[in-house]
Amino acid sequence: MSDAEDVDLRVELAGIPLRNPVLTASGTFGYGTEFAPFLDLRRLGGFVAKSLTLEPRRGNPPPRIAEAPSGMLNAISLENVGVDAFVREKLPALPEGVVVVASLFETEIDRYAEVAKRLSGVARVSGLELNASCPHVKSGGIEFGQNPAVLATLVRAVRRATTLPLLVKLSPNVTDIGEMARVCEAEGADGLSLINSVQALEIDVERRRPVLSNGLGGLSGPAIRPIALRMVWQARRAVKLPICGMGGIASAEDAVKFLLCGATAVQVGTQNYLDPAAAAGVVDGIRAYCARHGFSRVVDLVGALDMRRP
Amino acid sequence: MSDAEDVDLRVELAGIPLRNPVLTASGTFGYGTEFAPFLDLRRLGGFVAKSLTLEPRRGNPPPRIAEAPSGMLNAISLENVGVDAFVREKLPALPEGVVVVASLFETEIDRYAEVAKRLSGVARVSGLELNASCPHVKSGGIEFGQNPAVLATLVRAVRRATTLPLLVKLSPNVTDIGEMARVCEAEGADGLSLINSVQALEIDVERRRPVLSNGLGGLSGPAIRPIALRMVWQARRAVKLPICGMGGIASAEDAVKFLLCGATAVQVGTQNYLDPAAAAGVVDGIRAYCARHGFSRVVDLVGALDMRRP
Amino acid sequence: MPAPIRVDAQVASLSQEGTASWRLWLRVPAWPGFEPGQFVMLSPGPRGAAPRSDPLLPRPMAVYRERRANGESEIEILFKRHGRGTALLAACAPGDRVGVVGPLGRGFGQTSERALLVAGGTGIASVYELAARQEGRAPGTARVLLGARTGADLMGVSDFEALGVALEIATEDGSLGRRGLVTDLLEAELARDASAHVYACGPTAMMRRCAEIAASRGAPCSASLENPMACGFGVCLGCAAPLRAGGFALVCRDGPVFDAAAIAWEGMP
């Protein structure tokens, strides 16, 4: 039992120094400014902006979201303002001292690389998160992150395009997350983010159609947390890369579970919709947990899970 | 709007004629007799018994179960009475007219085949469900159902060992469920059951240990329903084999969603714990749905999903 | 537009009205006030130590009206019991906590000379304050047309009557007011005088019809859309409404009130 104020919450994620291990997840935190009325962004370790493409994109027709048991489905598709507008308009609107990780996705590898280039050397961008959960047109629409060879080519190309700290965000829709993690490590990624939403389908029984206009969507929220914890734990055993864990985090206890499984930092996603100040509450709760359990530094929680049989 | 009593609920699943498309899932319905106080087993299409091994098995030490958001984790391991005791003691205890599907799992392929042999020709067994979600010792503990080559060998061996209708129950922990479905079709399976529980991990933050003695466990319940619906739909597009769909079915509407996605029949699992008469309620609800929507035969619901963009 | 807040509100009172409607008064600390047409996101059910994770999403609800009660600010919500979220709301007891985020969205804005308010179903809750302020500012310039399947489904009629605004009602079964659709009333009104600005809120089909009728008469029409929402403040991109001009608007951020002529109604969910 030590004093909460004394707890050292600082971590370093893939070369990015963070004041605490709590970030917010891409696509659930807009471009940051939307949350200004609800919390001081500087209380967070940082945030990952909505994934960016080369040009602005419009996304899918409605319905784009659906509720699911302890979760939600979404099929927003690529909608975003585009990398240039992000650099020109969104970044300058953010208060000083906010750590920004830019997320990128595209449908072809060279376009991914180009987006990475344009984000490199931009003052306010502390790191990149490569969203590999995007359908790869050339390989028949399966996600970049679902094929080790395709993922390797993608990471290599983006690695060449930037010197910024590079996190690769893995798709959970795979047999062996460890294999994907090793591919990223081999290709020079600085860290991993996992998990993205889980591919899912919800049906409207009255209309006998999928609820989402896109048919399939991504499942997020507490429902996927036990799956995410499993994958973070598996990835941790497969590679040495630092991991940013996410999937259904709704409380500080949830966040601690990810740290214990070996994540250096976490991202709060869907919970931001229910409570726009949620991430700040997670920070305070982690500090309290450390104090209550006598951890003077949050880094000592990372990987502190005891897997021996009781 | 037709009369509920007139609705024809009969389906044929992999050569097994069923009075209605509602079965109960292996491991969630014991050996059937446990439910006698709560419902007339003959009201169900049938039930799948707890998976059987060659010898009786004891299973994992406690804790074996944990609650999760809209779901539960379990790590029971192989605990069962063994195939011989099942045939000698459990089957005879069941009332006439109950359709029994025997489920089998083992740690080695020849043992799988032997269990299948012993169940073949047993009067009360209408079909077999091959549980492929079992760690394959020889391939380092990954599930039989996670490797196409291993799965192929397994299905081939069991197919040789029995002439009974053979359903292969697929693991959801794969990149491409369609590939696994095609393997089963190629090796002569008569049908598919999916999904088994999703590999997951739950953490006790106070003790900084996994909740389950086994560490990892299987996630089941409503939380996985949207994932299961997606996989049934994907498997449906990959093969012609009849599909028995399951994963988080709690109501008749849930069951109808699986039928619409292309399942010929469904299994009710975890919901049996909450309500031991749940499966009977699903049967009545499906009948009512058909009547309300003017379907005189439940088979007309199978695959009736409209995937065109609204 | 007042800046939105996020706060745990407390249920001051809850009462049923008619068949499936409820009136909910929430005590909202530091409530900044609202513009007609703005809404809040409500999270009912257990909070704090043992939070609810199902149903997961907050529910968007129009702010019906506001008041000061013994020194505290309260807002009223008029809602229909529909599915699981509104079932949780209807199960609230005085003193229960409800998460509130709001006020959100852009409202109807300054109303014009003559206002013709057309509402059906839950949409009625979105237009009450508009009618109240218009009547207060320029008495006699607002007409309200309300519609429902049957009289018992109508929310808040007594409040509109108390305002003293010109009020017409249509029910499909004729149990209250004229038998027929509220859009029939609109046609008659505009036939008599097409100079009014139409403000519509209700089921999509009804609003679409209002848009067509107003367009055919050359009357301006604003519609307040009710799309499913996850966040309510422009970050999930889930509430997209298709635009005539192409592309999408976000109902929670760019609306919920839109120029009805700008919406590609055929593409609405």
Added chain:
Amino acid sequence: MPAPIRVDAQVASLSQEGTASWRLWLRVPAWPGFEPGQFVMLSPGPRGAAPRSDPLLPRPMAVYRERRANGESEIEILFKRHGRGTALLAACAPGDRVGVVGPLGRGFGQTSERALLVAGGTGIASVYELAARQEGRAPGTARVLLGARTGADLMGVSDFEALGVALEIATEDGSLGRRGLVTDLLEAELARDASAHVYACGPTAMMRRCAEIAASRGAPCSASLENPMACGFGVCLGCAAPLRAGGFALVCRDGPVFDAAAIAWEGMP
């Protein structure tokens, strides 16, 4: 043993007692009666059209006692608010529906000549009916030892007093009865006279200690285990308790009451 039923019961009354204990009377149509030590699986929260899926599992609760009230059978549950499930139970209002499956498990069975009942925490609820029946059959042959951290945590004391059984209480802070652990009382009792049969229910550590003390005195000891359960009737295999002889027993089917000497306590969760 009466055959279990599955039914939607109705909350007859709910009242708080002490700091974190509640008394719940449930109206249970066609309740078949129960044996001391048997339990039910309770599913609180919304049912039917808009069912709850989180928290998902039903909660095992001992049947405290039963009665007939104006022609209907009711059962009483004494419970402590612990996590989300018992929070839902504590939030019930009269008239609410609660899913009930039971009575389940094998109880204490016919008690012997002299019964020494030792209970702590929620375990107290499991032994009340045992004491009541023993006292009814052979007055003066049952002694009850209850323990808790502090007096306010003790459930049902007044009921035991009303039975007129010999009652001793120990609290860790000395706020009620003797200061110390209930197992200290047990040691003293058995030191005086080891001929009684010990019936224990409470936290695992307490029951384990009771088993050791009884064994050391050569007194027979039955313990009623509280393992997490998913089904309650022997199908999920989730409630396994490790046996001295090797292998596992199912607490819900083979218990919850076991010969304490048969349990491999070191392997209990």
